[in-house]
Amino acid sequence: MKTAVALMYLVASILFILGLKMLTRVKTARNGNRLSSTAMLLAVVATLLDMGQVDYTFIIAGIVLGSAIGAIMALKVEMTSMPEMVAMFNGFGGGASLLVAGSFLFENVFAGNLAFGGILPMDTTITLFISVLIGSVTLTGSLIAFGKLNGKISGQPILFPGNNILNLLLVVGILGSVVFVVGFNEDPNIAFTVSMTVIGLSCVLGVLLVTPIGGADMPVVISLLNSYSGLAASATGFVLGNNMLIICGALVGASGLILTQIMCKAMNRSLANVLFGGFGQADSGG
Amino acid sequence: MSPLLIGLYVFALAVFVGFEIITKIPPTLHTPLMSGANAVSGITIVGALFCARTADMTTANILGFLAILFAMINVVGGFMVTDRMLKMFGGKK
Numbered sequence: 001m002k003t004a005v006a007l008m009y010l011v012a013s014i015l016f017i018l019g020l021k022m023l024t025r026v027k028t029a030r031n032g033n034r035l036s037s038t039a040m041l042l043a044v045v046a047t048l049l050d051m052g053q054v055d056y057t058f059i060i061a062g063i064v065l066g067s068a069i070g071a072i073m074a075l076k077v078e079m080t081s082m083p084e085m086v087a088m089f090n091g092f093g094g095g096a097s098l099l100v101a102g103s104f105l106f107e108n109v110f111a112g113n114l115a116f117g118g119i120l121p122m123d124t125t126i127t128l129f130i131s132v133l134i135g136s137v138t139l140t141g142s143l144i145a146f147g148k149l150n151g152k153i154s155g156q157p158i159l160f161p162g163n164n165i166l167n168l169l170l171v172v173g174i175l176g177s178v179v180f181v182v183g184f185n186e187d188p189n190i191a192f193t194v195s196m197t198v199i200g201l202s203c204v205l206g207v208l209l210v211t212p213i214g215g216a217d218m219p220v221v222i223s224l225l226n227s228y229s230g231l232a233a234s235a236t237g238f239v240l241g242n243n244m245l246i247i248c249g250a251l252v253g254a255s256g257l258i259l260t261q262i263m264c265k266a267m268n269r270s271l272a273n274v275l276f277g278g279f280g281q282a283d284s285g286g
Numbered sequence: 287m288s289p290l291l292i293g294l295y296v297f298a299l300a301v302f303v304g305f306e307i308i309t310k311i312p313p314t315l316h317t318p319l320m321s322g323a324n325a326v327s328g329i330t331i332v333g334a335l336f337c338a339r340t341a342d343m344t345t346a347n348i349l350g351f352l353a354i355l356f357a358m359i360n361v362v363g364g365f366m367v368t369d370r371m372l373k374m375f376g377g378k379k
Contacts, residue, residue, distance in 0.1 A: 016326055016329075017307065019322070020308075020322070021307045023315065023319045023322045023323075024311045024319060025315075026312060026315060029318060029319075030369065030372040033318075033322050033325075033368045033372060036322060036325065036326055036365065037361075040326070040328070040329065043331075044335070047335045047336070051336065054339040055339065055340050058340075061351065062338065062351050062352075062354030062358060065355055065358075066354060066355040066357065066361075066362065067358050067362040069355075069363075070358060070359040070362035070363030070364070071362050071363065073359070073363050073367075074362070074363045074364075074367040074370065075366065075370075079370075079371075082317060082321070082371060083317060085363070085367055086317070086321045086324055086364075089324055090324050090327070090360070092356045092359045092363075093324065093327045093364075095356045096328070096353045096354075096357035097330050097333075099337075099349050099350070100333040100334050100349075102349045103337035103345075103350040104337065106345045107344075111344065111345070123290045219320075222320065226327065229327040230326075230327045232330070233333075236333040237293070238290070238293050238297075241289050241293070242332060242333070243292070243296050244332065245330070245332055245333060246297050246300065247297075248300075248326055248327070249329065250296075250298075250301045250303075251326070252323045252324075252326050252329075253301065254302070254303070255304040255305070255319075256323055257304075258304070258305055258308040259316065262316070263316055
């Protein structure tokens with residue numbers, strides 16, 4: 001049984017690679033997308049087989065409700081609003097990674113009122129927090145990108161003095177919290193508080209990374225955030241020991257990064273200039 | 287080899303595959319590729335399914351349910367929106 005599931009995961013991984021490859025040619029793109037969606041179905045079926053007999057109430061409810069909401073959003077959106085829709089979906093993807101990590105934390109640590117010391121292997125804890133960090137940044141960053149494209153938030157770059165320094169401090173704060181909670185802490189209450197702090201700081205970081213960027217640069221930002229959400233999925237794969245998750249996450253992470261660079265080049269700008277420029281493009285937001 | 291090391295091998299190789307498959311891409315396909323890859327990143331659904339194995343109203347299970355919900359919105363919405371975009375290219379086959 002386990003072998004069959006592993007082989008299905010392998011087939012799904014290969015189909016994902018072929019599907020993404022086909023998406024780069026106009027002639028094959030549509031079939032490539034279909035191939036990827038077939039791979040996704042296969043991956044879900046394999047996972048359900050792997051889990052065996054469980055209570056499916058939440059699973060079925062989540063799948064049916066999520067599919068319905070996704071389908072309605074996809075069908076109703078105007079063709080001109082596609083990039084912001086992608087941003088929105090990407091935010092959901094990042095949110096999902098964050099929620100998986102959160103669920104794992106509650107089940108294995110917080111529910112038993114435990115601290116991290118000795119409960120989870122250190123590499124699991126670290127990848128768990130990587131998943132939390134990237135998932136949160138993707139979630140809030142994508143929502144800001146959505147708002148900017150949508151006109152709900154000003155397309156102007158919102159930059160205040162010390163923005164980048166504050167971002168740096170946030171990163172230091174997040175890393176410090178993780179090191180503290182992984183390495184030195186034995187108190188369950190502190191473990192919980194610090195974990196929630198990491199989530200909070202990561203969410204703020206996602207907002208502050210995107211607010212300084214002009215509305216016209218949002219497609220590049222969404223592409224980058226998409227790459228992040230792939231990495232978040234990969235981190236989840238490390239936590240769960242699932243190679244297919246690692247493969248697909250890495251694929252999206254890498255191809256997303258390449259696409260981001262191609263898009264920057266098309267605008268004759270460097271990625272750093274887009275991310276930290278904080279000027280220009282102000283009038284063309286949305 | 288430990289599972290972590292195997293995971294790192296797999297990760298590193300998959301990153302290179304990801305770099306290699308995106309070579310020349312026409313600008314019209316930038317947004318569809320972004321959207322399609324975004325749908326693939328909904329693969330987190332695999333992790334989410336494991337998080338909602340019982341119907342107990344524990345925090346872990348409720349977060350698992352929400353994770354499935356979010357991931358499915360990402361997956362189904364992502365693939366459908368990509369298909370709609372690609373359909374515009376004259377339905378070439």
